[in-house]
Amino acid sequence: MLTLSQVNAGYGDFQALFDVSLDVRSGEAVAVIGPNGAGKSTLMRVISGMIPAFGGSITMQDVSVLDTPAHQIVGMGIAHVPENRRLFARMTVEDNLRMGCFSPQFRDRYTERLEFVYQLFPRMRERRDQMAGTMSGGEQQMCAIGRALMSDPKILIMDEPSAGLAPVIVQQVFELIERIRGEGLTVLIVEQNVKQVLKVVDRAYILEAGTIRMEGTATELLESADIQKAFMGM
Amino acid sequence: MNNNIVIAAIGAILLSLPFVGVDSYPLHLIIVILIWSFAYTGWSIMGRFGLVSLGHGAFMAIGGYVTALLWNNVGLTPWIGIPIAMALSGVVAVIIGYPCFRFRIVGHYFALVTLALSEVVRQVIIATRDTTGGSLGYTPERHGEGWSILAIQSDDRVAFYYIALAVWAVGIVIWKAVDRSMARYALEAIWEDEDASAAVGVRVTHEKLKVTVLSAVMTAFAGAMYCQYQMFISPDTIGGVGISLQIVFAVVVGGIYNALGPTVGAVITLLLAEVLRIGIGTENICITDKICLNAAGVPLLIYGVMLVMFIIFLPKGIVGGVLDRWRGPAQTGPSKQP
Amino acid sequence: MAEFTDALFSIFFVETLINGLLLGGVLALLSLGLNLVFGVVDVVWICYAEIIMLGMYTIYFLHVDAGIPVIIAAGCGIAVTTILGLLVHRIVIHYLLDAAPINQLLATGGLLFFLQGSAMVAFGIEFRNLGVSLGSLIVSEDIYLSWTRILCFVLAAGSVGVLYVFLSRSYLGAAIRAISQDREIMPLMGVDTKKLYLLTSAIGGALAGLAAALLALQYDVHPFIGLSFGPITFMICVMGGLGNMVGGFLAAFIFSELITIGGYFADLEWGYVLAFVVFIATMFVRPEGLFARKS
Numbered sequence: 001m002l003t004l005s006q007v008n009a010g011y012g013d014f015q016a017l018f019d020v021s022l023d024v025r026s027g028e029a030v031a032v033i034g035p036n037g038a039g040k041s042t043l044m045r046v047i048s049g050m051i052p053a054f055g056g057s058i059t060m061q062d063v064s065v066l067d068t069p070a071h072q073i074v075g076m077g078i079a080h081v082p083e084n085r086r087l088f089a090r091m092t093v094e095d096n097l098r099m100g101c102f103s104p105q106f107r108d109r110y111t112e113r114l115e116f117v118y119q120l121f122p123r124m125r126e127r128r129d130q131m132a133g134t135m136s137g138g139e140q141q142m143c144a145i146g147r148a149l150m151s152d153p154k155i156l157i158m159d160e161p162s163a164g165l166a167p168v169i170v171q172q173v174f175e176l177i178e179r180i181r182g183e184g185l186t187v188l189i190v191e192q193n194v195k196q197v198l199k200v201v202d203r204a205y206i207l208e209a210g211t212i213r214m215e216g217t218a219t220e221l222l223e224s225a226d227i228q229k230a231f232m233g234m
Numbered sequence: 235m236n237n238n239i240v241i242a243a244i245g246a247i248l249l250s251l252p253f254v255g256v257d258s259y260p261l262h263l264i265i266v267i268l269i270w271s272f273a274y275t276g277w278s279i280m281g282r283f284g285l286v287s288l289g290h291g292a293f294m295a296i297g298g299y300v301t302a303l304l305w306n307n308v309g310l311t312p313w314i315g316i317p318i319a320m321a322l323s324g325v326v327a328v329i330i331g332y333p334c335f336r337f338r339i340v341g342h343y344f345a346l347v348t349l350a351l352s353e354v355v356r357q358v359i360i361a362t363r364d365t366t367g368g369s370l371g372y373t374p375e376r377h378g379e380g381w382s383i384l385a386i387q388s389d390d391r392v393a394f395y396y397i398a399l400a401v402w403a404v405g406i407v408i409w410k411a412v413d414r415s416m417a418r419y420a421l422e423a424i425w426e427d428e429d430a431s432a433a434v435g436v437r438v439t440h441e442k443l444k445v446t447v448l449s450a451v452m453t454a455f456a457g458a459m460y461c462q463y464q465m466f467i468s469p470d471t472i473g474g475v476g477i478s479l480q481i482v483f484a485v486v487v488g489g490i491y492n493a494l495g496p497t498v499g500a501v502i503t504l505l506l507a508e509v510l511r512i513g514i515g516t517e518n519i520c521i522t523d524k525i526c527l528n529a530a531g532v533p534l535l536i537y538g539v540m541l542v543m544f545i546i547f548l549p550k551g552i553v554g555g556v557l558d559r560w561r562g563p564a565q566t567g568p569s570k571q572p
Numbered sequence: 573m574a575e576f577t578d579a580l581f582s583i584f585f586v587e588t589l590i591n592g593l594l595l596g597g598v599l600a601l602l603s604l605g606l607n608l609v610f611g612v613v614d615v616v617w618i619c620y621a622e623i624i625m626l627g628m629y630t631i632y633f634l635h636v637d638a639g640i641p642v643i644i645a646a647g648c649g650i651a652v653t654t655i656l657g658l659l660v661h662r663i664v665i666h667y668l669l670d671a672a673p674i675n676q677l678l679a680t681g682g683l684l685f686f687l688q689g690s691a692m693v694a695f696g697i698e699f700r701n702l703g704v705s706l707g708s709l710i711v712s713e714d715i716y717l718s719w720t721r722i723l724c725f726v727l728a729a730g731s732v733g734v735l736y737v738f739l740s741r742s743y744l745g746a747a748i749r750a751i752s753q754d755r756e757i758m759p760l761m762g763v764d765t766k767k768l769y770l771l772t773s774a775i776g777g778a779l780a781g782l783a784a785a786l787l788a789l790q791y792d793v794h795p796f797i798g799l800s801f802g803p804i805t806f807m808i809c810v811m812g813g814l815g816n817m818v819g820g821f822l823a824a825f826i827f828s829e830l831i832t833i834g835g836y837f838a839d840l841e842w843g844y845v846l847a848f849v850v851f852i853a854t855m856f857v858r859p860e861g862l863f864a865r866k867s
Contacts, residue, residue: 048760070759080760088750099750102743103762151762286674333856342616342673346810347855353803354848361841475803479681486678518696531692531795538686545679546667 007056034207040190077154089133100150138169268398274496276452289348292355295473297457323454371468489551596828597725605779611815621802622687627784650781657777691795699792813861
């Protein structure tokens with residue numbers, strides 16, 4: 001469904017990704033794991049057009065993503081949950097969700113999608129008129145995911161959903177991800193929280209210093225001695 | 235080429251100008267340019283560190299009006315009046331600057347607060363019209379004929395030329411002194427990152443205040459000199475938002491990171507205004523009976539276009555831009571623009 | 573002191589307060605457009621009042637010279653300033669989006685001179701009066717309120733209301749509120765920021781046109797009229813918290829009351845001095861604006 005081939009990207013003179021290739025098949029959940037500064041966020045940003053690629057190709061169902069203007073990428077069915085949630089803190093939860101439905105082609109289905117998000121996360125219905133910035137970290141993550149779901153995406157890409165959250169909340173976030181998977185959504189997720197994320201995905205890629213070092217199914221990787229040593233401190 | 239020789243040669247040319255048959259009118263222009271150059275140099279001393287003040291019209295006006303008012307009403311000679319005006323201007327700079335720096339008012343917030351200062355001074359001058367003549371302007375009383383050392387007044391342009399030249403040269407020397415001082419490194423560091431500078435022991439408020447007071451005092455002096463030379467001041471010729479913007483723009487045009495930038499800016503903007511004024515005139519040009527064009531607005535119009543072009547295409551100004559071409563961009567100033 | 577208290581409880585003081593309120597409506601409208609543009613594009617249009625000035629000229633010439641009814645002339649004035657707003661963005665700001673904020677400010681300052689110069693060339697320096705008078709509302713023997721001012725207040729309040737509904741109910745309004753909070757992720761929401769900038773500049777221009785129509789009823793137009801409204805408009809916006817439209821709205825009334833009250837006890841200029849001094853003092857207490865939210 002989403003295919004990256006030989007993608008090079010970075011900021012100005014600094015290159016963060018070197019010939020990165022990966023693909024996500026329909027209905028699958030895939031993780032990209034790796035240490036801090038490996039280029040994980042860059043990968044997410046280049047997919048959703050926040051930064052341009054130096055070279056390579058990205059396609060979504062055989063349509064080139066790199067040739068699409070950034071603001072139209074969400075219309076191709078790619079919804080991005082940014083790192084640190086990035087909610088509009090001084091807007092209500094419902095206004096935040098509405099922003100997820102901004103593109104004109106989604107607006108007809110606003111009520112339907114809103115209902116879907118509220119069913120999925122009943123907490124959001126309770127908080128609909130609250131300023132997003134005043135909620136707890138876990139609720140904010142719910143809101144951020146809900147905002148991305150408003151456009152009824154084909155694939156949800158999530159950048160470090162557990163970052164900056166208390167351990168208890170992290171647990172909740174991974175439960176949320178499982179719930180989303182239960183809806184049959186395709187998910188691409190980057191995480192540092194390797195052990196947890198491998199429990200909720202089908203496959204994973206290991207990104208180190210901007211290159212893909214290894215790939216495998218979640219079970220394979222969980223059992224791999226290298227991975228255990230490198231990421232789980234075992 | 236040896237720098238000292240160049241400086242000596244330029245100095246000799248400048249000093250000999252009145253003897254090589256420069257007419258009274260060009261000499262007048264040069265004097266005006268020198269006085270404004272001094273004001274612009276004073277502004278750039280703080281402006282180059284990202285402290286963009288739109289309040290220098292206020293300091294200019296304080297310099298001119300306080301000096302003239304003391305002379306006319308109390309009979310106090312400008313020899314004492316000018317230092318008082320400068321001191322007052324310094325005090326105003328502290329009153330505005332201290333809280334601004336203390337509470338971290340920077341960037342365009344700082345610009346807009348100082349802009350309010352310009353307006354306060356202008357409105358005070360207009361409101362006290364019984365004493366200051368309001369928007370109609372104010373003239374220092376003439377003291378005797380010809381030269382009056384007591385009143386620092388003169389009909390003699392040559393004499394005033396030398397005074398203005400000396401003032402201007404002092405301005406350049408001050409600019410260079412700041413450029414070589416430790417304060418410069420402190421201020422550049424503050425501009426890059428205020429928190430980090432404070433963390434390594436730079437006294438942020440103190441450093442900013444020092445340079446602001448110096449700048450304000452210089453500008454007030456320029457205002458006083460302008461008044462002594464032109465023998466006429468009005469809120470719109472040495473104060474208000476218009477003059478504040480004029481000061482900033484001339485420096486932007488000339489170049490903010492070079493000692494001669496403000497001077498080049500003064501030469502270009504003032505000469506341009508003069509050339510356009512004479513070239514186009516101030517008469518109405520009537521195309522038909524009903525449609526007349528007022529040529530007096532043309533300099534302003536061209537000036538405006540020029541400024542926009544400069545900020546878009548040559549944000550380091552003429553001197554900075556030329557130097558960049560010449561020796562590579564790295565050396566003319568910090569990477570950050572004001 | 574007795575004189576002072578007499579003055580305070582005089583019927584004329586009440587009139588002053590009401591006039592301050594009426595002036596506040598116009599100032600609120602003035603600050604609204606500037607705040608909107610700042611909130612979205614993150615640029616202060618120093619030349620905002622000059623755009624208003626050109627709007628006033630358009631209305632003047634269409635009504636006085638061409639004899640077009642004043643309402644239609646006002647509509648044309650709004651159209652002209654809308655186009656001007658678009659041009660300011662597309663021709664100047666567009667190229668400075670990544671420049672330092674202060675350079676953007678200075679560039680629009682250059683436009684200020686350009687627009688003043690153009691007005692001088694095209695229209696000369698005469699003061700021109702629209703010559704439309706609506707008379708006064710006689711409240712009591714002592715209190716006369718100009719209908720023009722009342723109309724201005726009502727229109728200004730009305731447009732503030734319309735804008736408020738637009739901002740809180742529509743998708744575009746939500747995007748306008750959102751962009752000032754997080755510029756970078758707007759493309760993720762499917763928002764074309766460049767288009768939103770243009771649209772906002774057009775709305776900002778249109779609001780300037782509306783302000784022009786209201787000001788043309790009350791003041792003579794001349795090339796330098798912008799200097800009497802410009803600085804005060806920026807200060808209102810800064811006092812209310814740049815980009816904070818509600819704050820700007822309230823600050824407009826604080827300013828207008830200070831000006832009229834100062835003008836009541838002394839000259840109008842002292843009213844301005846008072847307002848500006850209060851502004852500077854406010855900045856020291858609340859640098860982010862009087863009504864800034866604590867973050």
